[in-house]
Amino acid sequence: WLNIRQDIAHLHETGAIANYDLGVAVDNGLLQSYAEATAAAGWGEPLSTNGVTQYMPGVGGRADIGITTQSNTVWLMTQDIRAATHALGQAETASAVPWNMWDGANGRWLNTEDYPKLWTDGRGGTGTPGDASSGGLTQQGDDISGWTPESAHQPDLSFVPYILTGERWMLDNLQAQAAWNVVSQWADMRGEDGNLVVPNNQVRGSAWALRQIDEAAWASPNGSAEQAYFSKVSEANWSWIVQQIPSWTEMQGEAHGWLPGEYGTVGALPPWQQDYFASTAIAAARHGNEDALTYLEWASNFLVGRFQHEANGFAEHDGAAYLLAISDPATGRVFNTWSEIGATTASYGWSNGNGWSHSEGDYVQLALATLSGIAELTGSQAAVDAYHALLADNPPFTSGNDFSRDPTFAIVAPGEDNTPVFQIPAPSVPSDTAPPVHTAPDAAPDSNHGSAPVETAPEAPAAGHPAG
Numbered sequence: 001w002l003n004i005r006q007d008i009a010h011l012h013e014t015g016a017i018a019n020y021d022l023g024v025a026v027d028n029g030l031l032q033s034y035a036e037a038t039a040a041a042g043w044g045e046p047l048s049t050n051g052v053t054q055y056m057p058g059v060g061g062r063a064d065i066g067i068t069t070q071s072n073t074v075w076l077m078t079q080d081i082r083a084a085t086h087a088l089g090q091a092e093t094a095s096a097v098p099w100n101m102w103d104g105a106n107g108r109w110l111n112t113e114d115y116p117k118l119w120t121d122g123r124g125g126t127g128t129p130g131d132a133s134s135g136g137l138t139q140q141g142d143d144i145s146g147w148t149p150e151s152a153h154q155p156d157l158s159f160v161p162y163i164l165t166g167e168r169w170m171l172d173n174l175q176a177q178a179a180w181n182v183v184s185q186w187a188d189m190r191g192e193d194g195n196l197v198v199p200n201n202q203v204r205g206s207a208w209a210l211r212q213i214d215e216a217a218w219a220s221p222n223g224s225a226e227q228a229y230f231s232k233v234s235e236a237n238w239s240w241i242v243q244q245i246p247s248w249t250e251m252q253g254e255a256h257g258w259l260p261g262e263y264g265t266v267g268a269l270p271p272w273q274q275d276y277f278a279s280t281a282i283a284a285a286r287h288g289n290e291d292a293l294t295y296l297e298w299a300s301n302f303l304v305g306r307f308q309h310e311a312n313g314f315a316e317h318d319g320a321a322y323l324l325a326i327s328d329p330a331t332g333r334v335f336n337t338w339s340e341i342g343a344t345t346a347s348y349g350w351s352n353g354n355g356w357s358h359s360e361g362d363y364v365q366l367a368l369a370t371l372s373g374i375a376e377l378t379g380s381q382a383a384v385d386a387y388h389a390l391l392a393d394n395p396p397f398t399s400g401n402d403f404s405r406d407p408t409f410a411i412v413a414p415g416e417d418n419t420p421v422f423q424i425p426a427p428s429v430p431s432d433t434a435p436p437v438h439t440a441p442d443a444a445p446d447s448n449h450g451s452a453p454v455e456t457a458p459e460a461p462a463a464g465h466p467a468g
Contacts (some may be wrong), residue, residue, distance in 0.1 A: 005079040006164055014327035015165055015286035017076060018216075018279070018369075019376060019411040026078050028406045034071060034086035043089060047096040049143075050089040051158065056150040061361060062091070064155035065407040067279045072160040073408050084164075091161040094173040096135055097432035098141055099149050099180035105130035109179035110192035111229055111239075117187045120180065124187070135187070139329050152205035159215040171219060175226050180208040180215035182233055195236040203261035203273040208239055211280045218287050238284065238291035246300050253336025257302025258326070263363065267329035268350075271306065271319065277367035278303055282373035289296075293377065300374050300383065305338070307367075307386040320364040325350065356396050363404075364395035366407040375414035384414045 011017050042048055051071075052064050063070040068091060074083040101110040101120070110118065117135050118127060127134025132220060158177065162170035181197060182190070189200045197209040217230035241259075249256045258269060259277050280300065284292035304317030320326060325344035327334045335341045345351045352358050375383040391398060391413075403410040 003081045003084050004164075007268075008079070009074050010142050011076075015288065017160070018283065019372065019412050020073065020077050020407070021403070021410045022077060023412075024077060024400070024403050024410045026080075026407055029076065030405060031078065031080050031082045034074070037080040038082075038085045038089055044092070046147055048093065050093045050097075051086070052090055052093045052097075052155060053153075054146050055148045056153040056155075056418075057148060060152075063408070064157075064320070065153060066156075067283070068156045070406065070408045072156070073410070075164070075411070076160060077407055081427060087355065088161055088165075090155070090157050091170055091173070094157040095169070095176065095315050096145070096147070097177075098145055098147050099184075100173070100176040101137070101180060101183070102176075103129065108225065109176050111179050111398060112182055112190070113229060114182070116181050116194040117346075119187045120184045120185070123257075126368055133260060145429065149180070149184075149185060151209045152202045154181075154208050154212070156208070156211060156215070159219065162219060167252075169421065174212070174218050174219060175230070178212040178230055181212050185209075189241070191236070193236060195233045196240055197233075198237050198241060198259075201261060202263065203259050203270075204276045206259065206261060206274040207273070207280045210234070210277075213237070214280065214284045214287065214289070216467050234284070234289070235291075238289055239293070242291045242294050245295070249298070251334050251336070252302075254339050255257050255302060255336060255341055255342065257299040257305065259299070265323065267325060267327045268323045269326035270323055271321065272361075272363045272366050274299070274303065275363075275370045278370040279366075282370075282377060296374060297378055300378065300380060304374060304380060304383045304386050307371075307390055308382065309338040309342070312337070312342070313339035315346070315351055315353055316390070317354065317359065317393065317395075318342065318345055318350075320367045320390070321345070321352050321358040322361070322363065323348075323350045323358070324409075334350050354355055359396055362409060364390065364398055368398065368413075369411040371411045372411045387414055 002363070008017070008020070008022060012019050035049055037043060043050055053062055066073065069087065071083050071086040071090060074080070075087045103110045103114060106112075106114045112118065115127065115132055115134050117133065118124060118137075118165060119135060120137055121140070122136070122140050124136030125134075126137045126140065127138055129138055154177070158174040159169045161167070162174055182195060185197050185201070187194060190196045191199070198206040200210070213230055213234050217227060217234045220227035220230060248260065252258065258271075258274050259429075261273070263273075278296065281292045281296045281299070285296055307316050307397075310316045323345075324341060325335065325348055326341060335344060342351070346353070350358055356364075361456045368390065369428070371387040371390070374380050375387065
C-alpha cells in the first residue's frame with residue numbers, strides 16, 4: 001500500500017473527523033512502539049488480534065477506546081507510516097470480530113428491515129434465513145473465536161482507515177459493525193420500528209453504537225441501500241432523543257442536560273460517559289445532523305454548567321470527577337439542583353473538592369474535548385470560558401507531555417489556530433477523486449485482504465520529544 005499524506009485540516013473542515021490538535025508533537029516513543037508491535041511475531045496473521053482487546057467488556061482505559069482508536073488518531077495527526085501500519089493492521093482485525101453477520105437470503109448485512117425482532121443474543125432463539133419473524137441467529141455464537149464483542153467498549157477500527165484509503169473492504173467492515181450494533185440490542189428495547197439503540201442502554205454503549213451507525217451512514221455511497229438503512233436508523237435515534245428533551249428537562253431541573261442511561265452504581269452518573277456521548281453528538285452535528293446539534297445545545301446546560309456552579313455548592317472540579325450523585329438510590333428521585341447534586345456527591349466521598357483525587361484518568365481530557373467541540377459548533381462563550389478556567393487549575397493528564405504520550409483526546413483549544421507540526425506540500429496533480437463504487441456483494445466479503453505495503457512515501461520528520 002502507498003502511505004499518502006492527507007490534508008487533515010481539510011478532512012476536519014469536511015466534517016469527517018474531530019478537530020485534533022495538529023500542533024501536538026506526538027512522542028516518538030509511541031510511534032516506535034507501533035513499529036515494534038507490527039514487527040512482532042503473529043502480527044498480521046489471519047484472524048490475529050493485532051493489539052485489539054478481545055474481551056471487550058473488560059473495564060479500564062485502553063488504546064482502542066475513544067473517539068477513534070489511539071493509532072487511528074496518531075495516524076491522522078502525524079501521517080507517520082508507523083502509526084498507519086498499526087492502524088491498518090487493526091482495521092484488518094475488524095474482519096475477525098464476530099460482528100460480521102452476512103444475510104445470504106437477502107444479500108446484505110443482517111438488519112432490522114429484514115428481521116424486525118431479531119436479537120443476536122442466544123436468548124433470541126434460533127432463526128431461519130429469509131424468515132422475517134426470526135428472533136435469533138441461525139447459528140449461535142460460541143467462545144471458540146476468543147472474541148466477546150460489546151457495544152459499550154467497542155473500538156472504531158474501520159472508519160478512519162476507510163476515509164484515508166478508500167478501500168472497499170474497510171467500508172464492508174464499517175457497515176457490518178454498524179449493522180451489528182442494531183441487532184445486538186434486545187429487540188424489546190429497540191422501539192416499534194426496531195431501530196433504537198439509545199433507550200435503556202449504558203450511555204457509553206449508546207455513544208459508541210450511534211457513532212458506528214452515523215459513520216456508516218455518512219461513509220456509504222449516495223443512493224446505496226446501506227446509506228438508506230443506516231441513515232434511517234440514525235435519524236430514528238436522534239429524533240427519539242430530541243423528543244425526550246422536554247420530559248428530561250422537567251425531570252432534571254436546573255441541572256438538565258445529561259443523557260439518562262444504565263449504570264452499575266444506582267443513583268450515580270459518570271460524567272465521562274456523557275462526554276463519550278457528546279463526542280458522538282459533536283461528530284454527527286459536523287456531518288450536518290440538526291437533531292444532534294439540538295441535543296448538543298440542550299446538553300450544554302450540563303456539559304458546560306458542571307464547571308460553572310461553584311457558588312451553588314457544586315465543586316468546579318467535580319465536573320470531571322469519576323462519579324456524581326444524580327438520584328436517590330432508594331426512591332429513584334432525581335436531584336434537580338446543582339446544590340443537591342454537589343452536596344450528595346460530597347457526602348458519598350466522590351467529590352474532588354479543591355483537588356483531583358477522583359479524576360485520575362482521562363476524565364479531564366474528555367471534558368476539555370467536549371467543551372472545545374461545543375464552542376466550535378455552537379459559538380458558546382461559556383464553553384470557551386469553562387475550558388480555559390478548567391485548564392488553568394492544572395488538572396491531571398493535561399500537560400503537553402501527557403498529550404504527546406497519548407493524543408487520543410488531543411482536541412485543539414477553542415479559537416486557537418490549528419497549525420500542523422509538518423506542512424503538506426501542494427499536490428502536483430488534482431487531488432479530488434471519485435468516491436468508491438459500492439455494490440452489494442453476492443456473498444460474504446472475503447476477510448483475507450492482505451496488508452503488506454508495496455510502496456511508501458518518505459516518513460515525516462521525527463515528531464521530536466514531548467512539548468513541555
